[in-house]
Amino acid sequence: MGTNGKTSTAMFLKNFMDKNNISSLLFTSPHLVSYKERIESSEEIEFDDFYEQIKFFENKHNLELGYFETLFLVSCLAFLNSSYEYFICEAGIGGKLDTTSILQAKNVVLTNIGFDHTELLGDTHDSILKEKIHISNSIENFFNEKLTSLNLYGKDAMIIKDYLMNKKIKFDMKRFVSLEDILLSIKQIIKKDEIILLSPGCASQDMFINYQDRGNQFVELCKKIF
Template sequence: MHELQGPYHLDPFTPMRQGERLDRMSERDWLDERLSMGVKLGLDNCREILSRMGDPHLEFPSIHVAGTNGKGSLCVKLSAASSSSGNITGLFTSPHLVTVEERIRIDGRPVSPVLFDDLLEMVRQASEESPAISPTYFETTFLVAMLAFSISGVDRAIIETGMGGRLDATRLVDADLCMLTTISMDHSEFLGSTLEEIATEKAAIHRPGIKMIALQQTDPGVIGAIEEIGGEDLLWWPYIQASSNKWESYDPMVEAVSEFLGWKPRDTECVWPGRSPNFGEDWVEGVTTRLSAAHNAESLESDLNEIEVPTVVLFGMSKKADLRKALDPFMAEISMDHIFPKVVFTEPISGRNPAVTVEELSGIMEDYGIGYVPSKVEKDPLKAFEIAGSMARELDADLLVIGSVYLVGDLLKYVVERDELNLWEVLTAH
């Protein structure tokens, strides 16, 4: 187990002292500079920095999860099952909703800013050794997570890939089980222009001799790519949509993993902040509110198909290479005005990529020939949220926030401040 030298606060849940962040702006400024580097796939940088820090990622076994949609939900459920079985469990996911610390959880709770900054400085120093290395923002948070899990003495980690799998930094963890969720078109500018190419990248999290459980796929090319990589280690898992919502669809898979690893999880409530059902349902007085991080064609279609009652939609999305293709199911669904009487377009504030402008969204809507659906545009997502909530209340309808995890994060931060909630409690997953 790694140890920090000096008067550090090793409890990962120690709250930040008043004014402490001001003393540590240099580390955060360095981290923020990583944002300008964008996406850079490859393992060499992280492998070298981890080596300089003593290879903390090899001190605990990990379950490594890849896929286009659902991998975060599966990861948090696995984390809850592991923790409730008595294991100290690290959970690494991305992106974050409000604060970077939530990417790194121990037994469901985000690590404290104090510990995060201590470890961030260790990563910074290691990267600046000669020859200097410049890790990306994602790589930096992954490196911090590996140190956090090592120092906290986790028994196991649950690791969500950032993008793809073969060249994702998380490929370096010591996995004793790999898992694949759905495969669909997303990040094609990095992972390939066909489903088969994307499946090949994601399935490459497989390690020879290590079991890989994959959700059953329908595309023959995807199936062939996964089977070629997984070989005898591959176990197909039938995807059965739960009757109530897809959140529950992974429960049988988690139960199977628990049996495979000898876990005996107790019944425990699992919450995935900003994603799981009922989270945020009371954010608008008198209106049932649902939050969705769906942002690509597959997830948008899936979530919109679950709506059965009149629902006002608040929609915002970050720019992406396949924008029109991603919007196809959204535009098709909202044309059913008996279910979606009104749409409010807005622009997420945060995010790796800039937001699609409300003007562009409105224009695309007209191009699809469904300009008759009443819509309103409001760039400010906080104002748009209030407008959409008022519309839903007047129409006696529900409210759906969808299109971007960053939009959900913007609104979560707003509600926490509005209602004077404890952010760290709100961000606790289980």
């Protein structure tokens, strides 16, 4: 989820899985020519069969689903009625208002945050991020199981920290002024074979010139400190 880069990220993941013989189904939006472009799989999908199921659901519950909701549910049904290992799903507007939030995703990718859907998400960077940062309980459980420490810095640090403070987190969470301060703190607690993951929440463009600069700074600081 995010503002830009969602489709590219999803397609990169799909191509990676294809090249490694990992079966997956991809749902993206919007399309250029045909709505069938939104659902990509190695097997042909019988769209009409799933439309009939959705129509039955609408009639039973007296609902009329929108265009995005319908195609999203078609992709879900196609995945559930297949033997694919992974379902790669691009969010719509993202966050708690998004239809795709019904998925109990085990992995969520947050791309950069910009000004879109301001009538629904708010007209400030902070309000948009707060809406889009909502993640599933399964992700929170994963964090609690795998993380020993979450160290934040940058302009979005407080928003992320405030959000997670309202969740049932079990790991230590701190805010820092710089990446160097974070690594110095980690050095005091890290144990052999533990992993330090540099994860750019949102775009990180307020801290680095570009992605290469971010990687270079991280590597140089690690060499200096460790």
